[in-house]
Amino acid sequence: MNDVIQIWQFAIPIALAAVGEVISQRSGVLNIGLEGTMLGGAFVAAYVGLTTGQPWLGLAAGIGVGIITSLLQAWFVLVRSADQVVVGTAINLLALGVTGTLFRRAFGESGQLLSVPTIPKFDGLDAVMLATPIIAVLAAASLRQTGWGLLTRASGEYPTAVEAEGFSVRRLRLGAMTLGGALAGAAGAYLSVGIVGSFAENMTQGRGFVAIALVTFGRWHPIAAVGAGFLMGGLEWLQFKLQAQGSGLIPFQLLLALPYLAALAVLVVGAKGTRGPAALGQPLRRDA
Amino acid sequence: MRSLATVVALGLALVLTLLMFGLPVADSLRLLGEGAFGDKFGISRTLAKATPLLLTGLGMVIAWRAGMYNIGGEGQLIVGAVGGAAVAAALMGKVVGPVLNPLILAAAMAAGALWSGFAGWLQVARGVPAVISTILLNFVAIQLLAWSVQGPLRRSEGGLPQTAPLPADTMLLKFDRQLDLHFGIVIAVIAVLLVTAFLYGTRSGFRLRLVGASSTAARANRIPSERVAIGSMMLSGALCGLAGGVEYTGITGMLGTGFPQGWGFLAIPVALLGGLHPLGVLLSGLYFGALFAGSENLARFSTGGTTLIYVIQAAAVLAVVALAPRAKPAKVKEAAA
Numbered sequence: 279m280n281d282v283i284q285i286w287q288f289a290i291p292i293a294l295a296a297v298g299e300v301i302s303q304r305s306g307v308l309n310i311g312l313e314g315t316m317l318g319g320a321f322v323a324a325y326v327g328l329t330t331g332q333p334w335l336g337l338a339a340g341i342g343v344g345i346i347t348s349l350l351q352a353w354f355v356l357v358r359s360a361d362q363v364v365v366g367t368a369i370n371l372l373a374l375g376v377t378g379t380l381f382r383r384a385f386g387e388s389g390q391l392l393s394v395p396t397i398p399k400f401d402g403l404d405a406v407m408l409a410t411p412i413i414a415v416l417a418a419a420s421l422r423q424t425g426w427g428l429l430t431r432a433s434g435e436y437p438t439a440v441e442a443e444g445f446s447v448r449r450l451r452l453g454a455m456t457l458g459g460a461l462a463g464a465a466g467a468y469l470s471v472g473i474v475g476s477f478a479e480n481m482t483q484g485r486g487f488v489a490i491a492l493v494t495f496g497r498w499h500p501i502a503a504v505g506a507g508f509l510m511g512g513l514e515w516l517q518f519k520l521q522a523q524g525s526g527l528i529p530f531q532l533l534l535a536l537p538y539l540a541a542l543a544v545l546v547v548g549a550k551g552t553r554g555p556a557a558l559g560q561p562l563r564r565d566a
Numbered sequence: 567m568r569s570l571a572t573v574v575a576l577g578l579a580l581v582l583t584l585l586m587f588g589l590p591v592a593d594s595l596r597l598l599g600e601g602a603f604g605d606k607f608g609i610s611r612t613l614a615k616a617t618p619l620l621l622t623g624l625g626m627v628i629a630w631r632a633g634m635y636n637i638g639g640e641g642q643l644i645v646g647a648v649g650g651a652a653v654a655a656a657l658m659g660k661v662v663g664p665v666l667n668p669l670i671l672a673a674a675m676a677a678g679a680l681w682s683g684f685a686g687w688l689q690v691a692r693g694v695p696a697v698i699s700t701i702l703l704n705f706v707a708i709q710l711l712a713w714s715v716q717g718p719l720r721r722s723e724g725g726l727p728q729t730a731p732l733p734a735d736t737m738l739l740k741f742d743r744q745l746d747l748h749f750g751i752v753i754a755v756i757a758v759l760l761v762t763a764f765l766y767g768t769r770s771g772f773r774l775r776l777v778g779a780s781s782t783a784a785r786a787n788r789i790p791s792e793r794v795a796i797g798s799m800m801l802s803g804a805l806c807g808l809a810g811g812v813e814y815t816g817i818t819g820m821l822g823t824g825f826p827q828g829w830g831f832l833a834i835p836v837a838l839l840g841g842l843h844p845l846g847v848l849l850s851g852l853y854f855g856a857l858f859a860g861s862e863n864l865a866r867f868s869t870g871g872t873t874l875i876y877v878i879q880a881a882a883v884l885a886v887v888a889l890a891p892r893a894k895p896a897k898v899k900e901a902a903a
Binding site: 310354358360361363364365367368369370371372374375376378379382383483484487488490491494529531532534535537538539541542545546549550552 | 637688692693699701703704709716717834838877880888
């Protein structure tokens, strides 16, 4: 039972981020900056959690940072019609640099571990763990069955038609990006104030990129993405188990590479023949 | 106009970053300048830091120009260095240094090319977007390095997890024993010229640019865009691998887990700020090399360390995007579909 809870917990950051990325991609925006958004959320959550002693405030601050980051990205991507990969890559670098510099400045060059109070748990369970599957179901239901969901999906498939109907693709994508940013911020925050109780430089360790891979593997479906997130949680758990046992059979580095290899493997198996949103990654051009 | 915007953006990004972290602007700029150009040590440091940025930046230009989002420069650089170190371990003592060095560099290029070529093949044959696979392969490469320096390439059982240091005659030529500067900068400048000649002077280079600019036009002209895509990735990875080999045989002389310095990640902003043109990369690579050299000097007097470079680079990219005329439509669609 304990193991299941642990896997569940490890799954949360990747699963939450993946749901956000699904919403964003469904609207037509490929957010490569997911990793950086998570990292920003993790840092600010740890900082606020430490200074106020309130992990929930930390989580809220992490969500706030995620929203601010996505608004910044939205300005470039939606208003300036900039290349989404370029902007996302810049966001990742920015987050790495800003969190690294602020962390070193605030907590010394040594990069000492901080002890941040974590979100209260009952029998190992906490509210975020319970909320994540609900969020996925809500996201799936609203994408599928509400007017907002239909329009958001249409922005990702055939934006000119949405515009012709008199709706603003820009506004719809802004909404999707904001939701995605909030979830990414929460995902990063949960890593620092939910699981670890500290912050370390570049602590997201590529989880955001793994989440992007899971979106394709989960065929742009929120529930499938969360399911795949649990798969990754299981791998992370396995890592710890095998590491603790110290079995010499499998090189330790192979274990550490496992999540990335698994993400790659699921893409190799699952990507062929899938079709993402038709307008994914394309800026809207009214003049075209 | 475009280049003016870039210069303005770079200056803006630098000053804004300093202000953001509450560093005194004038003093910081002076420290940066002294560290980068103050004396022969500064200039040597600038050129030595620019070398891997130039090579990896060129690699990014080739892939991105072909419409392939290669984000895996770091992994390709690491794998290149590991490939070079494997050859070094196998042939050390059997082959004289001046012969071994080019063999190491060739192995580095081959290893980098295979690593990125795999990502290119995955996109073409299996529909796995390179933008995702190259990132994931970075993390795999980091662990591959850790495994090889603790396992097969380790100098001695029980010692530090490092490869055996290369003998001096296997290292790249140094111009002055006191300085970091090594022959790698010459290799990098030659690479700039070769890539320029390739992209703008050969039929393959033209095809590559055409595939990147318009896949429909390329198809209409019966250009095998899939082969171009994989080829561009391999060439890109070869340059990043070479950067790893040059760093290994020019600066470190051995590999440990601390070998990667993020050059491969920084290559993307270097290429973007260079306007995805090899000659532009020459300028932006030198600029960021200087910034690196300068920031080490800055770090000695204030808390602003080398992580500042990430911020400055990111801010510069965003500033260029903000100042530039509307960007061309992206090509992610095909990559992601």
